[in-house]
Amino acid sequence: MASLRSALGRARGLGSAxxxxxxxxxxxxxxxxxxxxxLWFVVNVIGLIGAPHLAVAxxxxxxxxxxxxxGLVVAVFHHAQLGIQVVIEDYVHGEGLKLAALLxxxxxxxxxxxxxxxxxxxISVLIVFFKG
Amino acid sequence: xxxETSPAAKSKRxxxxxxxxxxxxxxxxxxxxxxxxxIALAVGTVLLxxxxxxxxxxxxxxxxxxxxxxxxxxxxxxxxxxxVALFYHLLNGIRHLFWDAGYGFELATAQKSAYAVLFGTAxxxxxxxxxxxxxxxx
Numbered sequence: 001m002a003s004l005r006s007a008l009g010r011a012r013g014l015g016s017a018x019x020x021x022x023x024x025x026x027x028x029x030x031x032x033x034x035x036x037x038x039l040w041f042v043v044n045v046i047g048l049i050g051a052p053h054l055a056v057a058x059x060x061x062x063x064x065x066x067x068x069x070x071g072l073v074v075a076v077f078h079h080a081q082l083g084i085q086v087v088i089e090d091y092v093h094g095e096g097l098k099l100a101a102l103l104x105x106x107x108x109x110x111x112x113x114x115x116x117x118x119x120x121x122x123i124s125v126l127i128v129f130f131k132g
Numbered sequence: 133x134x135x136e137t138s139p140a141a142k143s144k145r146x147x148x149x150x151x152x153x154x155x156x157x158x159x160x161x162x163x164x165x166x167x168x169x170x171i172a173l174a175v176g177t178v179l180l181x182x183x184x185x186x187x188x189x190x191x192x193x194x195x196x197x198x199x200x201x202x203x204x205x206x207x208x209x210x211x212x213x214x215x216v217a218l219f220y221h222l223l224n225g226i227r228h229l230f231w232d233a234g235y236g237f238e239l240a241t242a243q244k245s246a247y248a249v250l251f252g253t254a255x256x257x258x259x260x261x262x263x264x265x266x267x268x269x270x
Binding site for chain 2 (some may be wrong): 049056069072120
């Protein structure tokens with residue numbers, strides 16, 4: 001069957017969504033990262049049950065934990081944003097409402113991730129003074 | 133579902149039939165559950181950000197209030213639902229990754245991996261809560 005796509009369009013390979021396979025790959029790579037990160041998180045959170053505020057802050061402020069937690073935050077909010085985007089694209093058909101919903105989810109994920117990352121940095125810096 | 137004024141309704145493009153058209157099958161129910169747990173986890177992840185921010189505020193009262201809420205019956209119900217959704221989405225996500233790599237498409241294999249996901253979800257949830265409750269009574 002003859003393709004109606006132009007030679008340039010075919011070479012670019014970006015399709016009708018204009019970003020090619022980027023969304024698909026980003027969803028899979030964040031999923032792969034979240035397999036060990038979420039298991040690490042669950043095990044550690046169970047270990048923190050009933051712990052006082054300072055102990056939790058000290059756990060979060062440890063460089064290894066802070067790094068892995070930051071990785072989890074970035075991967076999980078990126079993965080969530082990509083996933084919810086597909087759900088919205090599937091079920092919300094009005095263009096205006098769809099655009100508004102997509103932007104709202106994107107903004108929420110960016111802000112929540114930023115808040116969590118800034119908080120991790122704040123804890124990491126401040127916890128040094130609590131050690132003594 | 134689109135209103136008459138929406139572009140989708142105006143152009144009368146054929147849409148694929150909605151889920152309720154089809155007779156639910158074991159594997160199709162697992163498939164839609166993957167999406168539902170994904171939505172639930174996206175909402176539940178707000179809790180992760182709130183937890184980190186609450187710890188960062190350095191206000192022990194606020195932290196006590198937060199953990200008190202999670203330790204109450206409603207908080208525990210949320211955490212139970214969240215842990216089931218997490219383990220299901222995690223295990224079924226691994227199943228999806230194998231499909232993406234081109235493995236496990238045979239009907240018998242897909243059925244077997246579906247049972248493995250359900251069994252694994254129940255196992256990991258019980259394991260996590262068993263250790264969690266042990267921590268509480270230590």
